[in-house]
Amino acid sequence: xxxxxxxxVIPARLRRPRDKAKVESAxxxxxxxxxxxxxxxTFFSLAELNRAIRQxxxxxxxxxxQKLEGSRRSLFEELDRPALKPLPGRRYEFAEWRKAxxxxxxxxxxxxxxxxxxxxxxRKEVEVRLTLGTVEALFxxxxxxxxxxxxxxxxxxxxxxxxxxxxxxxxxRTPSRLIAEAQVIGPETGKLxxxxxxxxxxxxxxxxxxxxxIRLGRRYPQERxxxxxxxxxxxxVRSYKRLESILEHGLDRISLEPxxxxxxxxxxxxxxxHYFGKEATPC
Numbered sequence: 001x002x003x004x005x006x007x008x009v010i011p012a013r014l015r016r017p018r019d020k021a022k023v024e025s026a027x028x029x030x031x032x033x034x035x036x037x038x039x040x041x042t043f044f045s046l047a048e049l050n051r052a053i054r055q056x057x058x059x060x061x062x063x064x065x066q067k068l069e070g071s072r073r074s075l076f077e078e079l080d081r082p083a084l085k086p087l088p089g090r091r092y093e094f095a096e097w098r099k100a101x102x103x104x105x106x107x108x109x110x111x112x113x114x115x116x117x118x119x120x121x122x123r124k125e126v127e128v129r130l131t132l133g134t135v136e137a138l139f140x141x142x143x144x145x146x147x148x149x150x151x152x153x154x155x156x157x158x159x160x161x162x163x164x165x166x167x168x169x170x171x172x173r174t175p176s177r178l179i180a181e182a183q184v185i186g187p188e189t190g191k192l193x194x195x196x197x198x199x200x201x202x203x204x205x206x207x208x209x210x211x212x213x214i215r216l217g218r219r220y221p222q223e224r225x226x227x228x229x230x231x232x233x234x235x236x237v238r239s240y241k242r243l244e245s246i247l248e249h250g251l252d253r254i255s256l257e258p259x260x261x262x263x264x265x266x267x268x269x270x271x272x273x274h275y276f277g278k279e280a281t282p283c
Contacts (some may be wrong), residue, residue, distance in 0.1 A: 002093045006085055025041055033060050096130040100137075105207040106162055110135055110152040114205070116162045117145045156205045163204070175203045178210045187224035191233055192243070199238040212240035220247050228252035 002009050012019040049138045061073040070078075072242040076280065101109040102121045110128055117126060118139045121144065129136040130149065135157075137145040147157040175197045183190030188271040193210045200206040216225050228246040234256060246252055 001092055003213075007086075029060070093131050098128045098130065099125055100128050101125050103208055104211070107156070107158070107205070107208075108137060113150040113155045114144065114157070114208075115147045115150075115160040116156075118162045124272050134141060156200070156202075158202050158205060160202075178214070179205070181214050183211070185214070185222045186229065188226050189213065190227040190234055192229045192237075195233065195239075209240040209256045213243060216244065216247065224252050231256060 034053060037056060038049075038052055041052070043052070050200050054263060061076070062071055062073050087196060098110070098252055100110060102108055102117055104122060105114075105115050106119045106122050110130065115135050115137065117139075121139060124139070126144065127138040130136065135147045135149045135152050136143055143157070145162065146238055147159075150157055175194075179190050180196070182193035193213055193226075195217045196206045196209050196213070213225075220228075224247060228243055228251070231237075231252060232243050237246075
């Protein structure tokens with residue numbers, strides 16, 4: 001921020017305020033001659049308050065010094081105004097810096113959204129610069145990617161230029177390998193992985209979810225993953241998180257076949273719909 005405005009930040013020394021005596025003194029003067037006269041007045045708008053402050057402030061600045069020549073206004077015109085510089089042509093933009101790892105799908109995750117970087121940076125760490133409207137990725141001090149910032153969750157920002165030509169030629173092989181690995185668990189799991197890949201604009205955007213599905217084999221038996229994948233396929237689920245939720249809540253153990261309807265019990269108190277269709281007989 002200091003560089004943007006062409007200034008320098010020099011912190012005062014700790015404990016004893018020896019570096020800003022004039023500032024502390026000016027605060028006291030404003031409290032006595034501007035704030036104190038207004039302390040018992042009631043204002044009904046910010047504009048009204050600002051007008052009252054401006055009147056007292058102009059009076060303070062134009063008041064002659066007691067031991068020096070001139071006033072605060074004359075010193076400002078003589079010393080400060082000639083040294084002032086125009087404001088920069090663009091507004092200062094606050095930026096937040098983070099570090100992020102590049103996943104196998106050559107995307108980095110920022111606030112639950114995914115942004116592509118050059119494929120050569122897979123499994124490396126990059127710096128991410130976040131502003132209100134942009135997301136920039138930097139590697140060793142050089143910007144390697146820039147995207148419009150996405151809001152919400154689960155959005156992908158992908159640039160095909162980040163995929164090398166050699167990798168573009170092998171795109172069809174990589175999804176087929178993921179499907180084959182999922183089919184080792186079972187045909188329903190392979191079908192789910194294929195559906196995830198087809199559901200994304202770029203198959204690479206589904207790599208992360210597909211790897212998550214395959215890695216569930218480390219935590220659950222293959223039979224349970226198959227049953228959960230079958231339920232997911234019937235429900236149109238295309239998410240690793242939803243599949244994981246099915247397993248965590250044990251929904252894979254619930255049969256998908258509808259339960260047969262049991263006939264109502266025969267009982268004298270169960271009258272049936274025909275009873276209510278009759279007209280009431282007088283006593």
